[in-house]
Amino acid sequence: MNTLENFHNFLEIREEDYCIVYATGNIFPVENIISVEKKYGEVIKDFLNFDFIDKIANAINPIPAKSKYINDYIDECYQKLKNNNDEIVLIFFLEEYRCILLDIFDDPNEDIVSNVKFYLYSLIMIQENLLSFIRTGEISNGLLTMLKSITNIQVRIDFSKTTSYNFLYETRDIYSLLAIDIKMIKDKSIIIKKCANCGKYFIPSNRSDEIYCDNVFRSGKTCKQVGYEEKEKKDPFKSLYTKARKTQHARIHRNIENKPNYKEAHYIPWRTAAEKARDYYKSINDLDGFQKWIEDNKDSF
Ligand SMILES: [Zn+2]
Secondary structure (H helix, E strand, O other): OHHHOOOOOEEOOOOOOOEEEEEEEOOHHHHHHEEEEEEEOOOHHHHOOOOOOHHHHHHHHOOOHHHHHHHHHHHHHHHHHHHOOOOHHHHHHHHHHHHHHHHHHHOOOOOOOHHHHHHHHHHHHHHHHHHHHHOOOOHHHHHHHHHHHOOOOOOEEEOOOOOOOOOEEEEHHHHHHHHHHHHHHHHHOOOOEEOOOOEEEEEOOOOOOOOOOOOOEOOOEEEEHHHHHHHHHHEEEEEEEEHHHHHHHHHHHHOOOOOOOHHHHHHHHHHHHHHHHHHHHHHOHHHHHHHHHHOOOOOOO
């Protein structure tokens, strides 16, 4: 038993998320049975973040010339790609890729490169169709064809629980996972957005008008932190205000023993006044005036 062929990947749809279970053959030690939880929408989000045109296409080159090298080759691809890509989508992608290669090697008339290109091209097409779906909520004809023809989902009932018997969805292909996720997104009105900083797709955690994701972008800071800092740099009034606010905020801790209500009595009134002053001086475009206000009012509250 040394290939994924012998295993099933299955999916349990739960109240808040999915549990995706997969077993790996030659990619990892055979015994590895891995279960991953994903929120609704995350399969689509993770799939959209795959760069098939550039990074994936580069990583899978060169394709081996003989079928006996395929398993090692797929393992190499996995090692190259696992750090920057979602594991579930990667495993499904590589498993199908491996099957395609094996089929091609069986037939001497097949051209490997054009078949691989076609595989990548169809994934890119699905991404485009999914993008239009997340923007408009409409399922395009291209996507409809895909959902009708290439998805393959088997359902069985999980009798292992004593209280309730759930449906378990078994599938080997990414298209079926995407199809299930499309249904969930539609049912639960889940929003997927493109981060205004790093360009990756994300699901806003609470605010639907959020434009930045929570991934770490650089020096331990998330896109959200970096994004708002950059925005602030472009707005000198906001930047002055934030600097002064941090100074004032630090006083809360300094006064925690002798003035335990410092926050309510001093900091919050200062903040309210400073926000008003910031908006006022910004409206008349007087940065020096705002600077002076901060200086004059640093101990006023
Ligand atoms: Zn981001």
